[in-house]
Amino acid sequence: MSSIDEDQALVAAALNGSAYAWDKLVKRYEGRIYNQGLRLTGNATDAMDLMQEVFLGVYRNLHRFRGDAKFSSWIFRIAHNKAVDMNRRKRFITAQPRLSNLDEDNGMDNFPGEERFEPDARLGEQQLNDSVLNMLSELSLEQRWVVELKIFQSFTFDEIAELQDISANTAKTRFYSALKKLKVVLEEDNVLS
Amino acid sequence: MSCPKTQHLLQEYFSDELAPVVRDELDKHLSECSHCSTELELLLMAQGNLQQWQEKQVPHWDRGLTLFRQEHKTISNASGFWSRWQWLPTAASFVMLCVLVFNFSIVTDDNGLTISFGGSPTSSSSIQSQLAEFQQLQNAEMQALVARIEDRADSNNVQLMQAVLEQTQRSTAESFDQIYSYFEQQRLLDLQDMRVGYEQLADSDYKTIRSLQQLVNFVGYQSDIR
Ligand SMILES: [Zn+2]
Numbered sequence: 001m002s003s004i005d006e007d008q009a010l011v012a013a014a015l016n017g018s019a020y021a022w023d024k025l026v027k028r029y030e031g032r033i034y035n036q037g038l039r040l041t042g043n044a045t046d047a048m049d050l051m052q053e054v055f056l057g058v059y060r061n062l063h064r065f066r067g068d069a070k071f072s073s074w075i076f077r078i079a080h081n082k083a084v085d086m087n088r089r090k091r092f093i094t095a096q097p098r099l100s101n102l103d104e105d106n107g108m109d110n111f112p113g114e115e116r117f118e119p120d121a122r123l124g125e126q127q128l129n130d131s132v133l134n135m136l137s138e139l140s141l142e143q144r145w146v147v148e149l150k151i152f153q154s155f156t157f158d159e160i161a162e163l164q165d166i167s168a169n170t171a172k173t174r175f176y177s178a179l180k181k182l183k184v185v186l187e188e189d190n191v192l193s
Numbered sequence: 194m195s196c197p198k199t200q201h202l203l204q205e206y207f208s209d210e211l212a213p214v215v216r217d218e219l220d221k222h223l224s225e226c227s228h229c230s231t232e233l234e235l236l237l238m239a240q241g242n243l244q245q246w247q248e249k250q251v252p253h254w255d256r257g258l259t260l261f262r263q264e265h266k267t268i269s270n271a272s273g274f275w276s277r278w279q280w281l282p283t284a285a286s287f288v289m290l291c292v293l294v295f296n297f298s299i300v301t302d303d304n305g306l307t308i309s310f311g312g313s314p315t316s317s318s319s320i321q322s323q324l325a326e327f328q329q330l331q332n333a334e335m336q337a338l339v340a341r342i343e344d345r346a347d348s349n350n351v352q353l354m355q356a357v358l359e360q361t362q363r364s365t366a367e368s369f370d371q372i373y374s375y376f377e378q379q380r381l382l383d384l385q386d387m388r389v390g391y392e393q394l395a396d397s398d399y400k401t402i403r404s405l406q407q408l409v410n411f412v413g414y415q416s417d418i419r
Contacts, residue, residue: 017265019258026256034251048252055257125247132246135239151243156209176204182239183232 003028007071015062026055029072033079036148040083041092042133050086054079076153077163080145138185143178150175196228203233 013021033054037047057078065074136144149155161168202219223230
């Protein structure tokens with residue numbers, strides 16, 4: 001059974017009232033939706049709120065899901081809409097001035113040298129994620145979405161086009177311009193350091 | 194040094210699928226044009242930096258199951274055979290509660306359940322003796338069944354008693370509410386235990402119940418023809 005068929009079987013069973021199937025369905029996607037929320041909002045509380053809204057939306061609209069589309073496309077379309085709604089209220093997705101520029105005087109933001117302390121694995125993880133968030137904050141909203149769906153969710157440009165109601169070509173162009181922008185940021189970083 | 198083809202070619206490079214002809218053309222150009230190949234390298238590096246994201250585990254949440262169960266009523270109510278036994282732990286709890294709170298004492302009848310069918314037989318002695326034998330047999334089986342059910346209830350009660358005594362010893366100022374909620378909790382646990390227990394019992398006693406039904410039918414038949 002392919003994962004697409006499995007999704008559809010789980011949807012059908014959940015519609016029939018199987019709590020087990022619903023639980024399994026949520027488990028399959030919660031990680032992707034939650035991490036998307038983290039990348040969009042930059043904090044765990046908002047990411048959690050967003051994820052819960054997404055799954056509530058999925059639950060409320062499950063009977064509308066048509067088997068001809070991929071469930072993953074369908075759920076990420078809902079996730080997209082919920083994020084846009086939430087951003088209207090909270091404004092977390094804005095092109096912000098770079099954190100590193102703001103904190104230049106604050107030595108805490110530099111990578112810890114050996115003389116300060118040994119960074120443990122957890123800290124390293126958080127630093128990697130922070131640097132990803134930093135890069136994402138350089139992008140426009142449109143670029144951010146395409147990057148999110150292409151790099152982190154592995155959708156094709158055709159799928160992204162459908163999900164965002166744009167043409168595949170527009171999606172492709174946005175992705176390229178996003179990478180170009182990030183390249184410039186990296187070059188600037190290298191000049192500065 | 195710049196190249197007029199960079200934008201177009203590199204945008205294509207990130208396409209989902211490339212025709213082999215285009216792929217060849219692209220590779221050929223990249224091997225010849227240092228501007229495009231350097232640019233591509235930097236773009237891939239930017240992409241690689243994003244891919245360093247470390248997946249975070251989702252904090253614990255109920256996955257909407259509470260809502261789901263509420264709306265689908267998947268918490269099934271006890272139905273069929275088992276619903277008839279639901280009162281048992283409740284009754285046991287209540288009796289215990291009375292014993293404890295009101296200091297009642299209850300004397301149980303050791304004779305257990307006796308079934309008498311009454312009436313003097315008018316049929317032939319052979320049928321009568323067969324019936325008596327059958328009755329005796331079934332009586333014994335019924336007694337055994339009832340004893341087993343009582344055993345189970347007893348052990349439940351003993352456990353309840355012990356637990357309640359422990360509970361009350363801990364604090365003599367235990368309020369009625371606390372005891373009651375304890376019973377309620379215990380009752381729910383019991384319900385689960387007993388359901389499993391009775392399911393096992395039912396398996397083994399299915400035959401007994403069947404023959405009891407036969408007996409009842411037979412006796413009913415006997416009194417009809419009388
Ligand atoms: Zn070139």
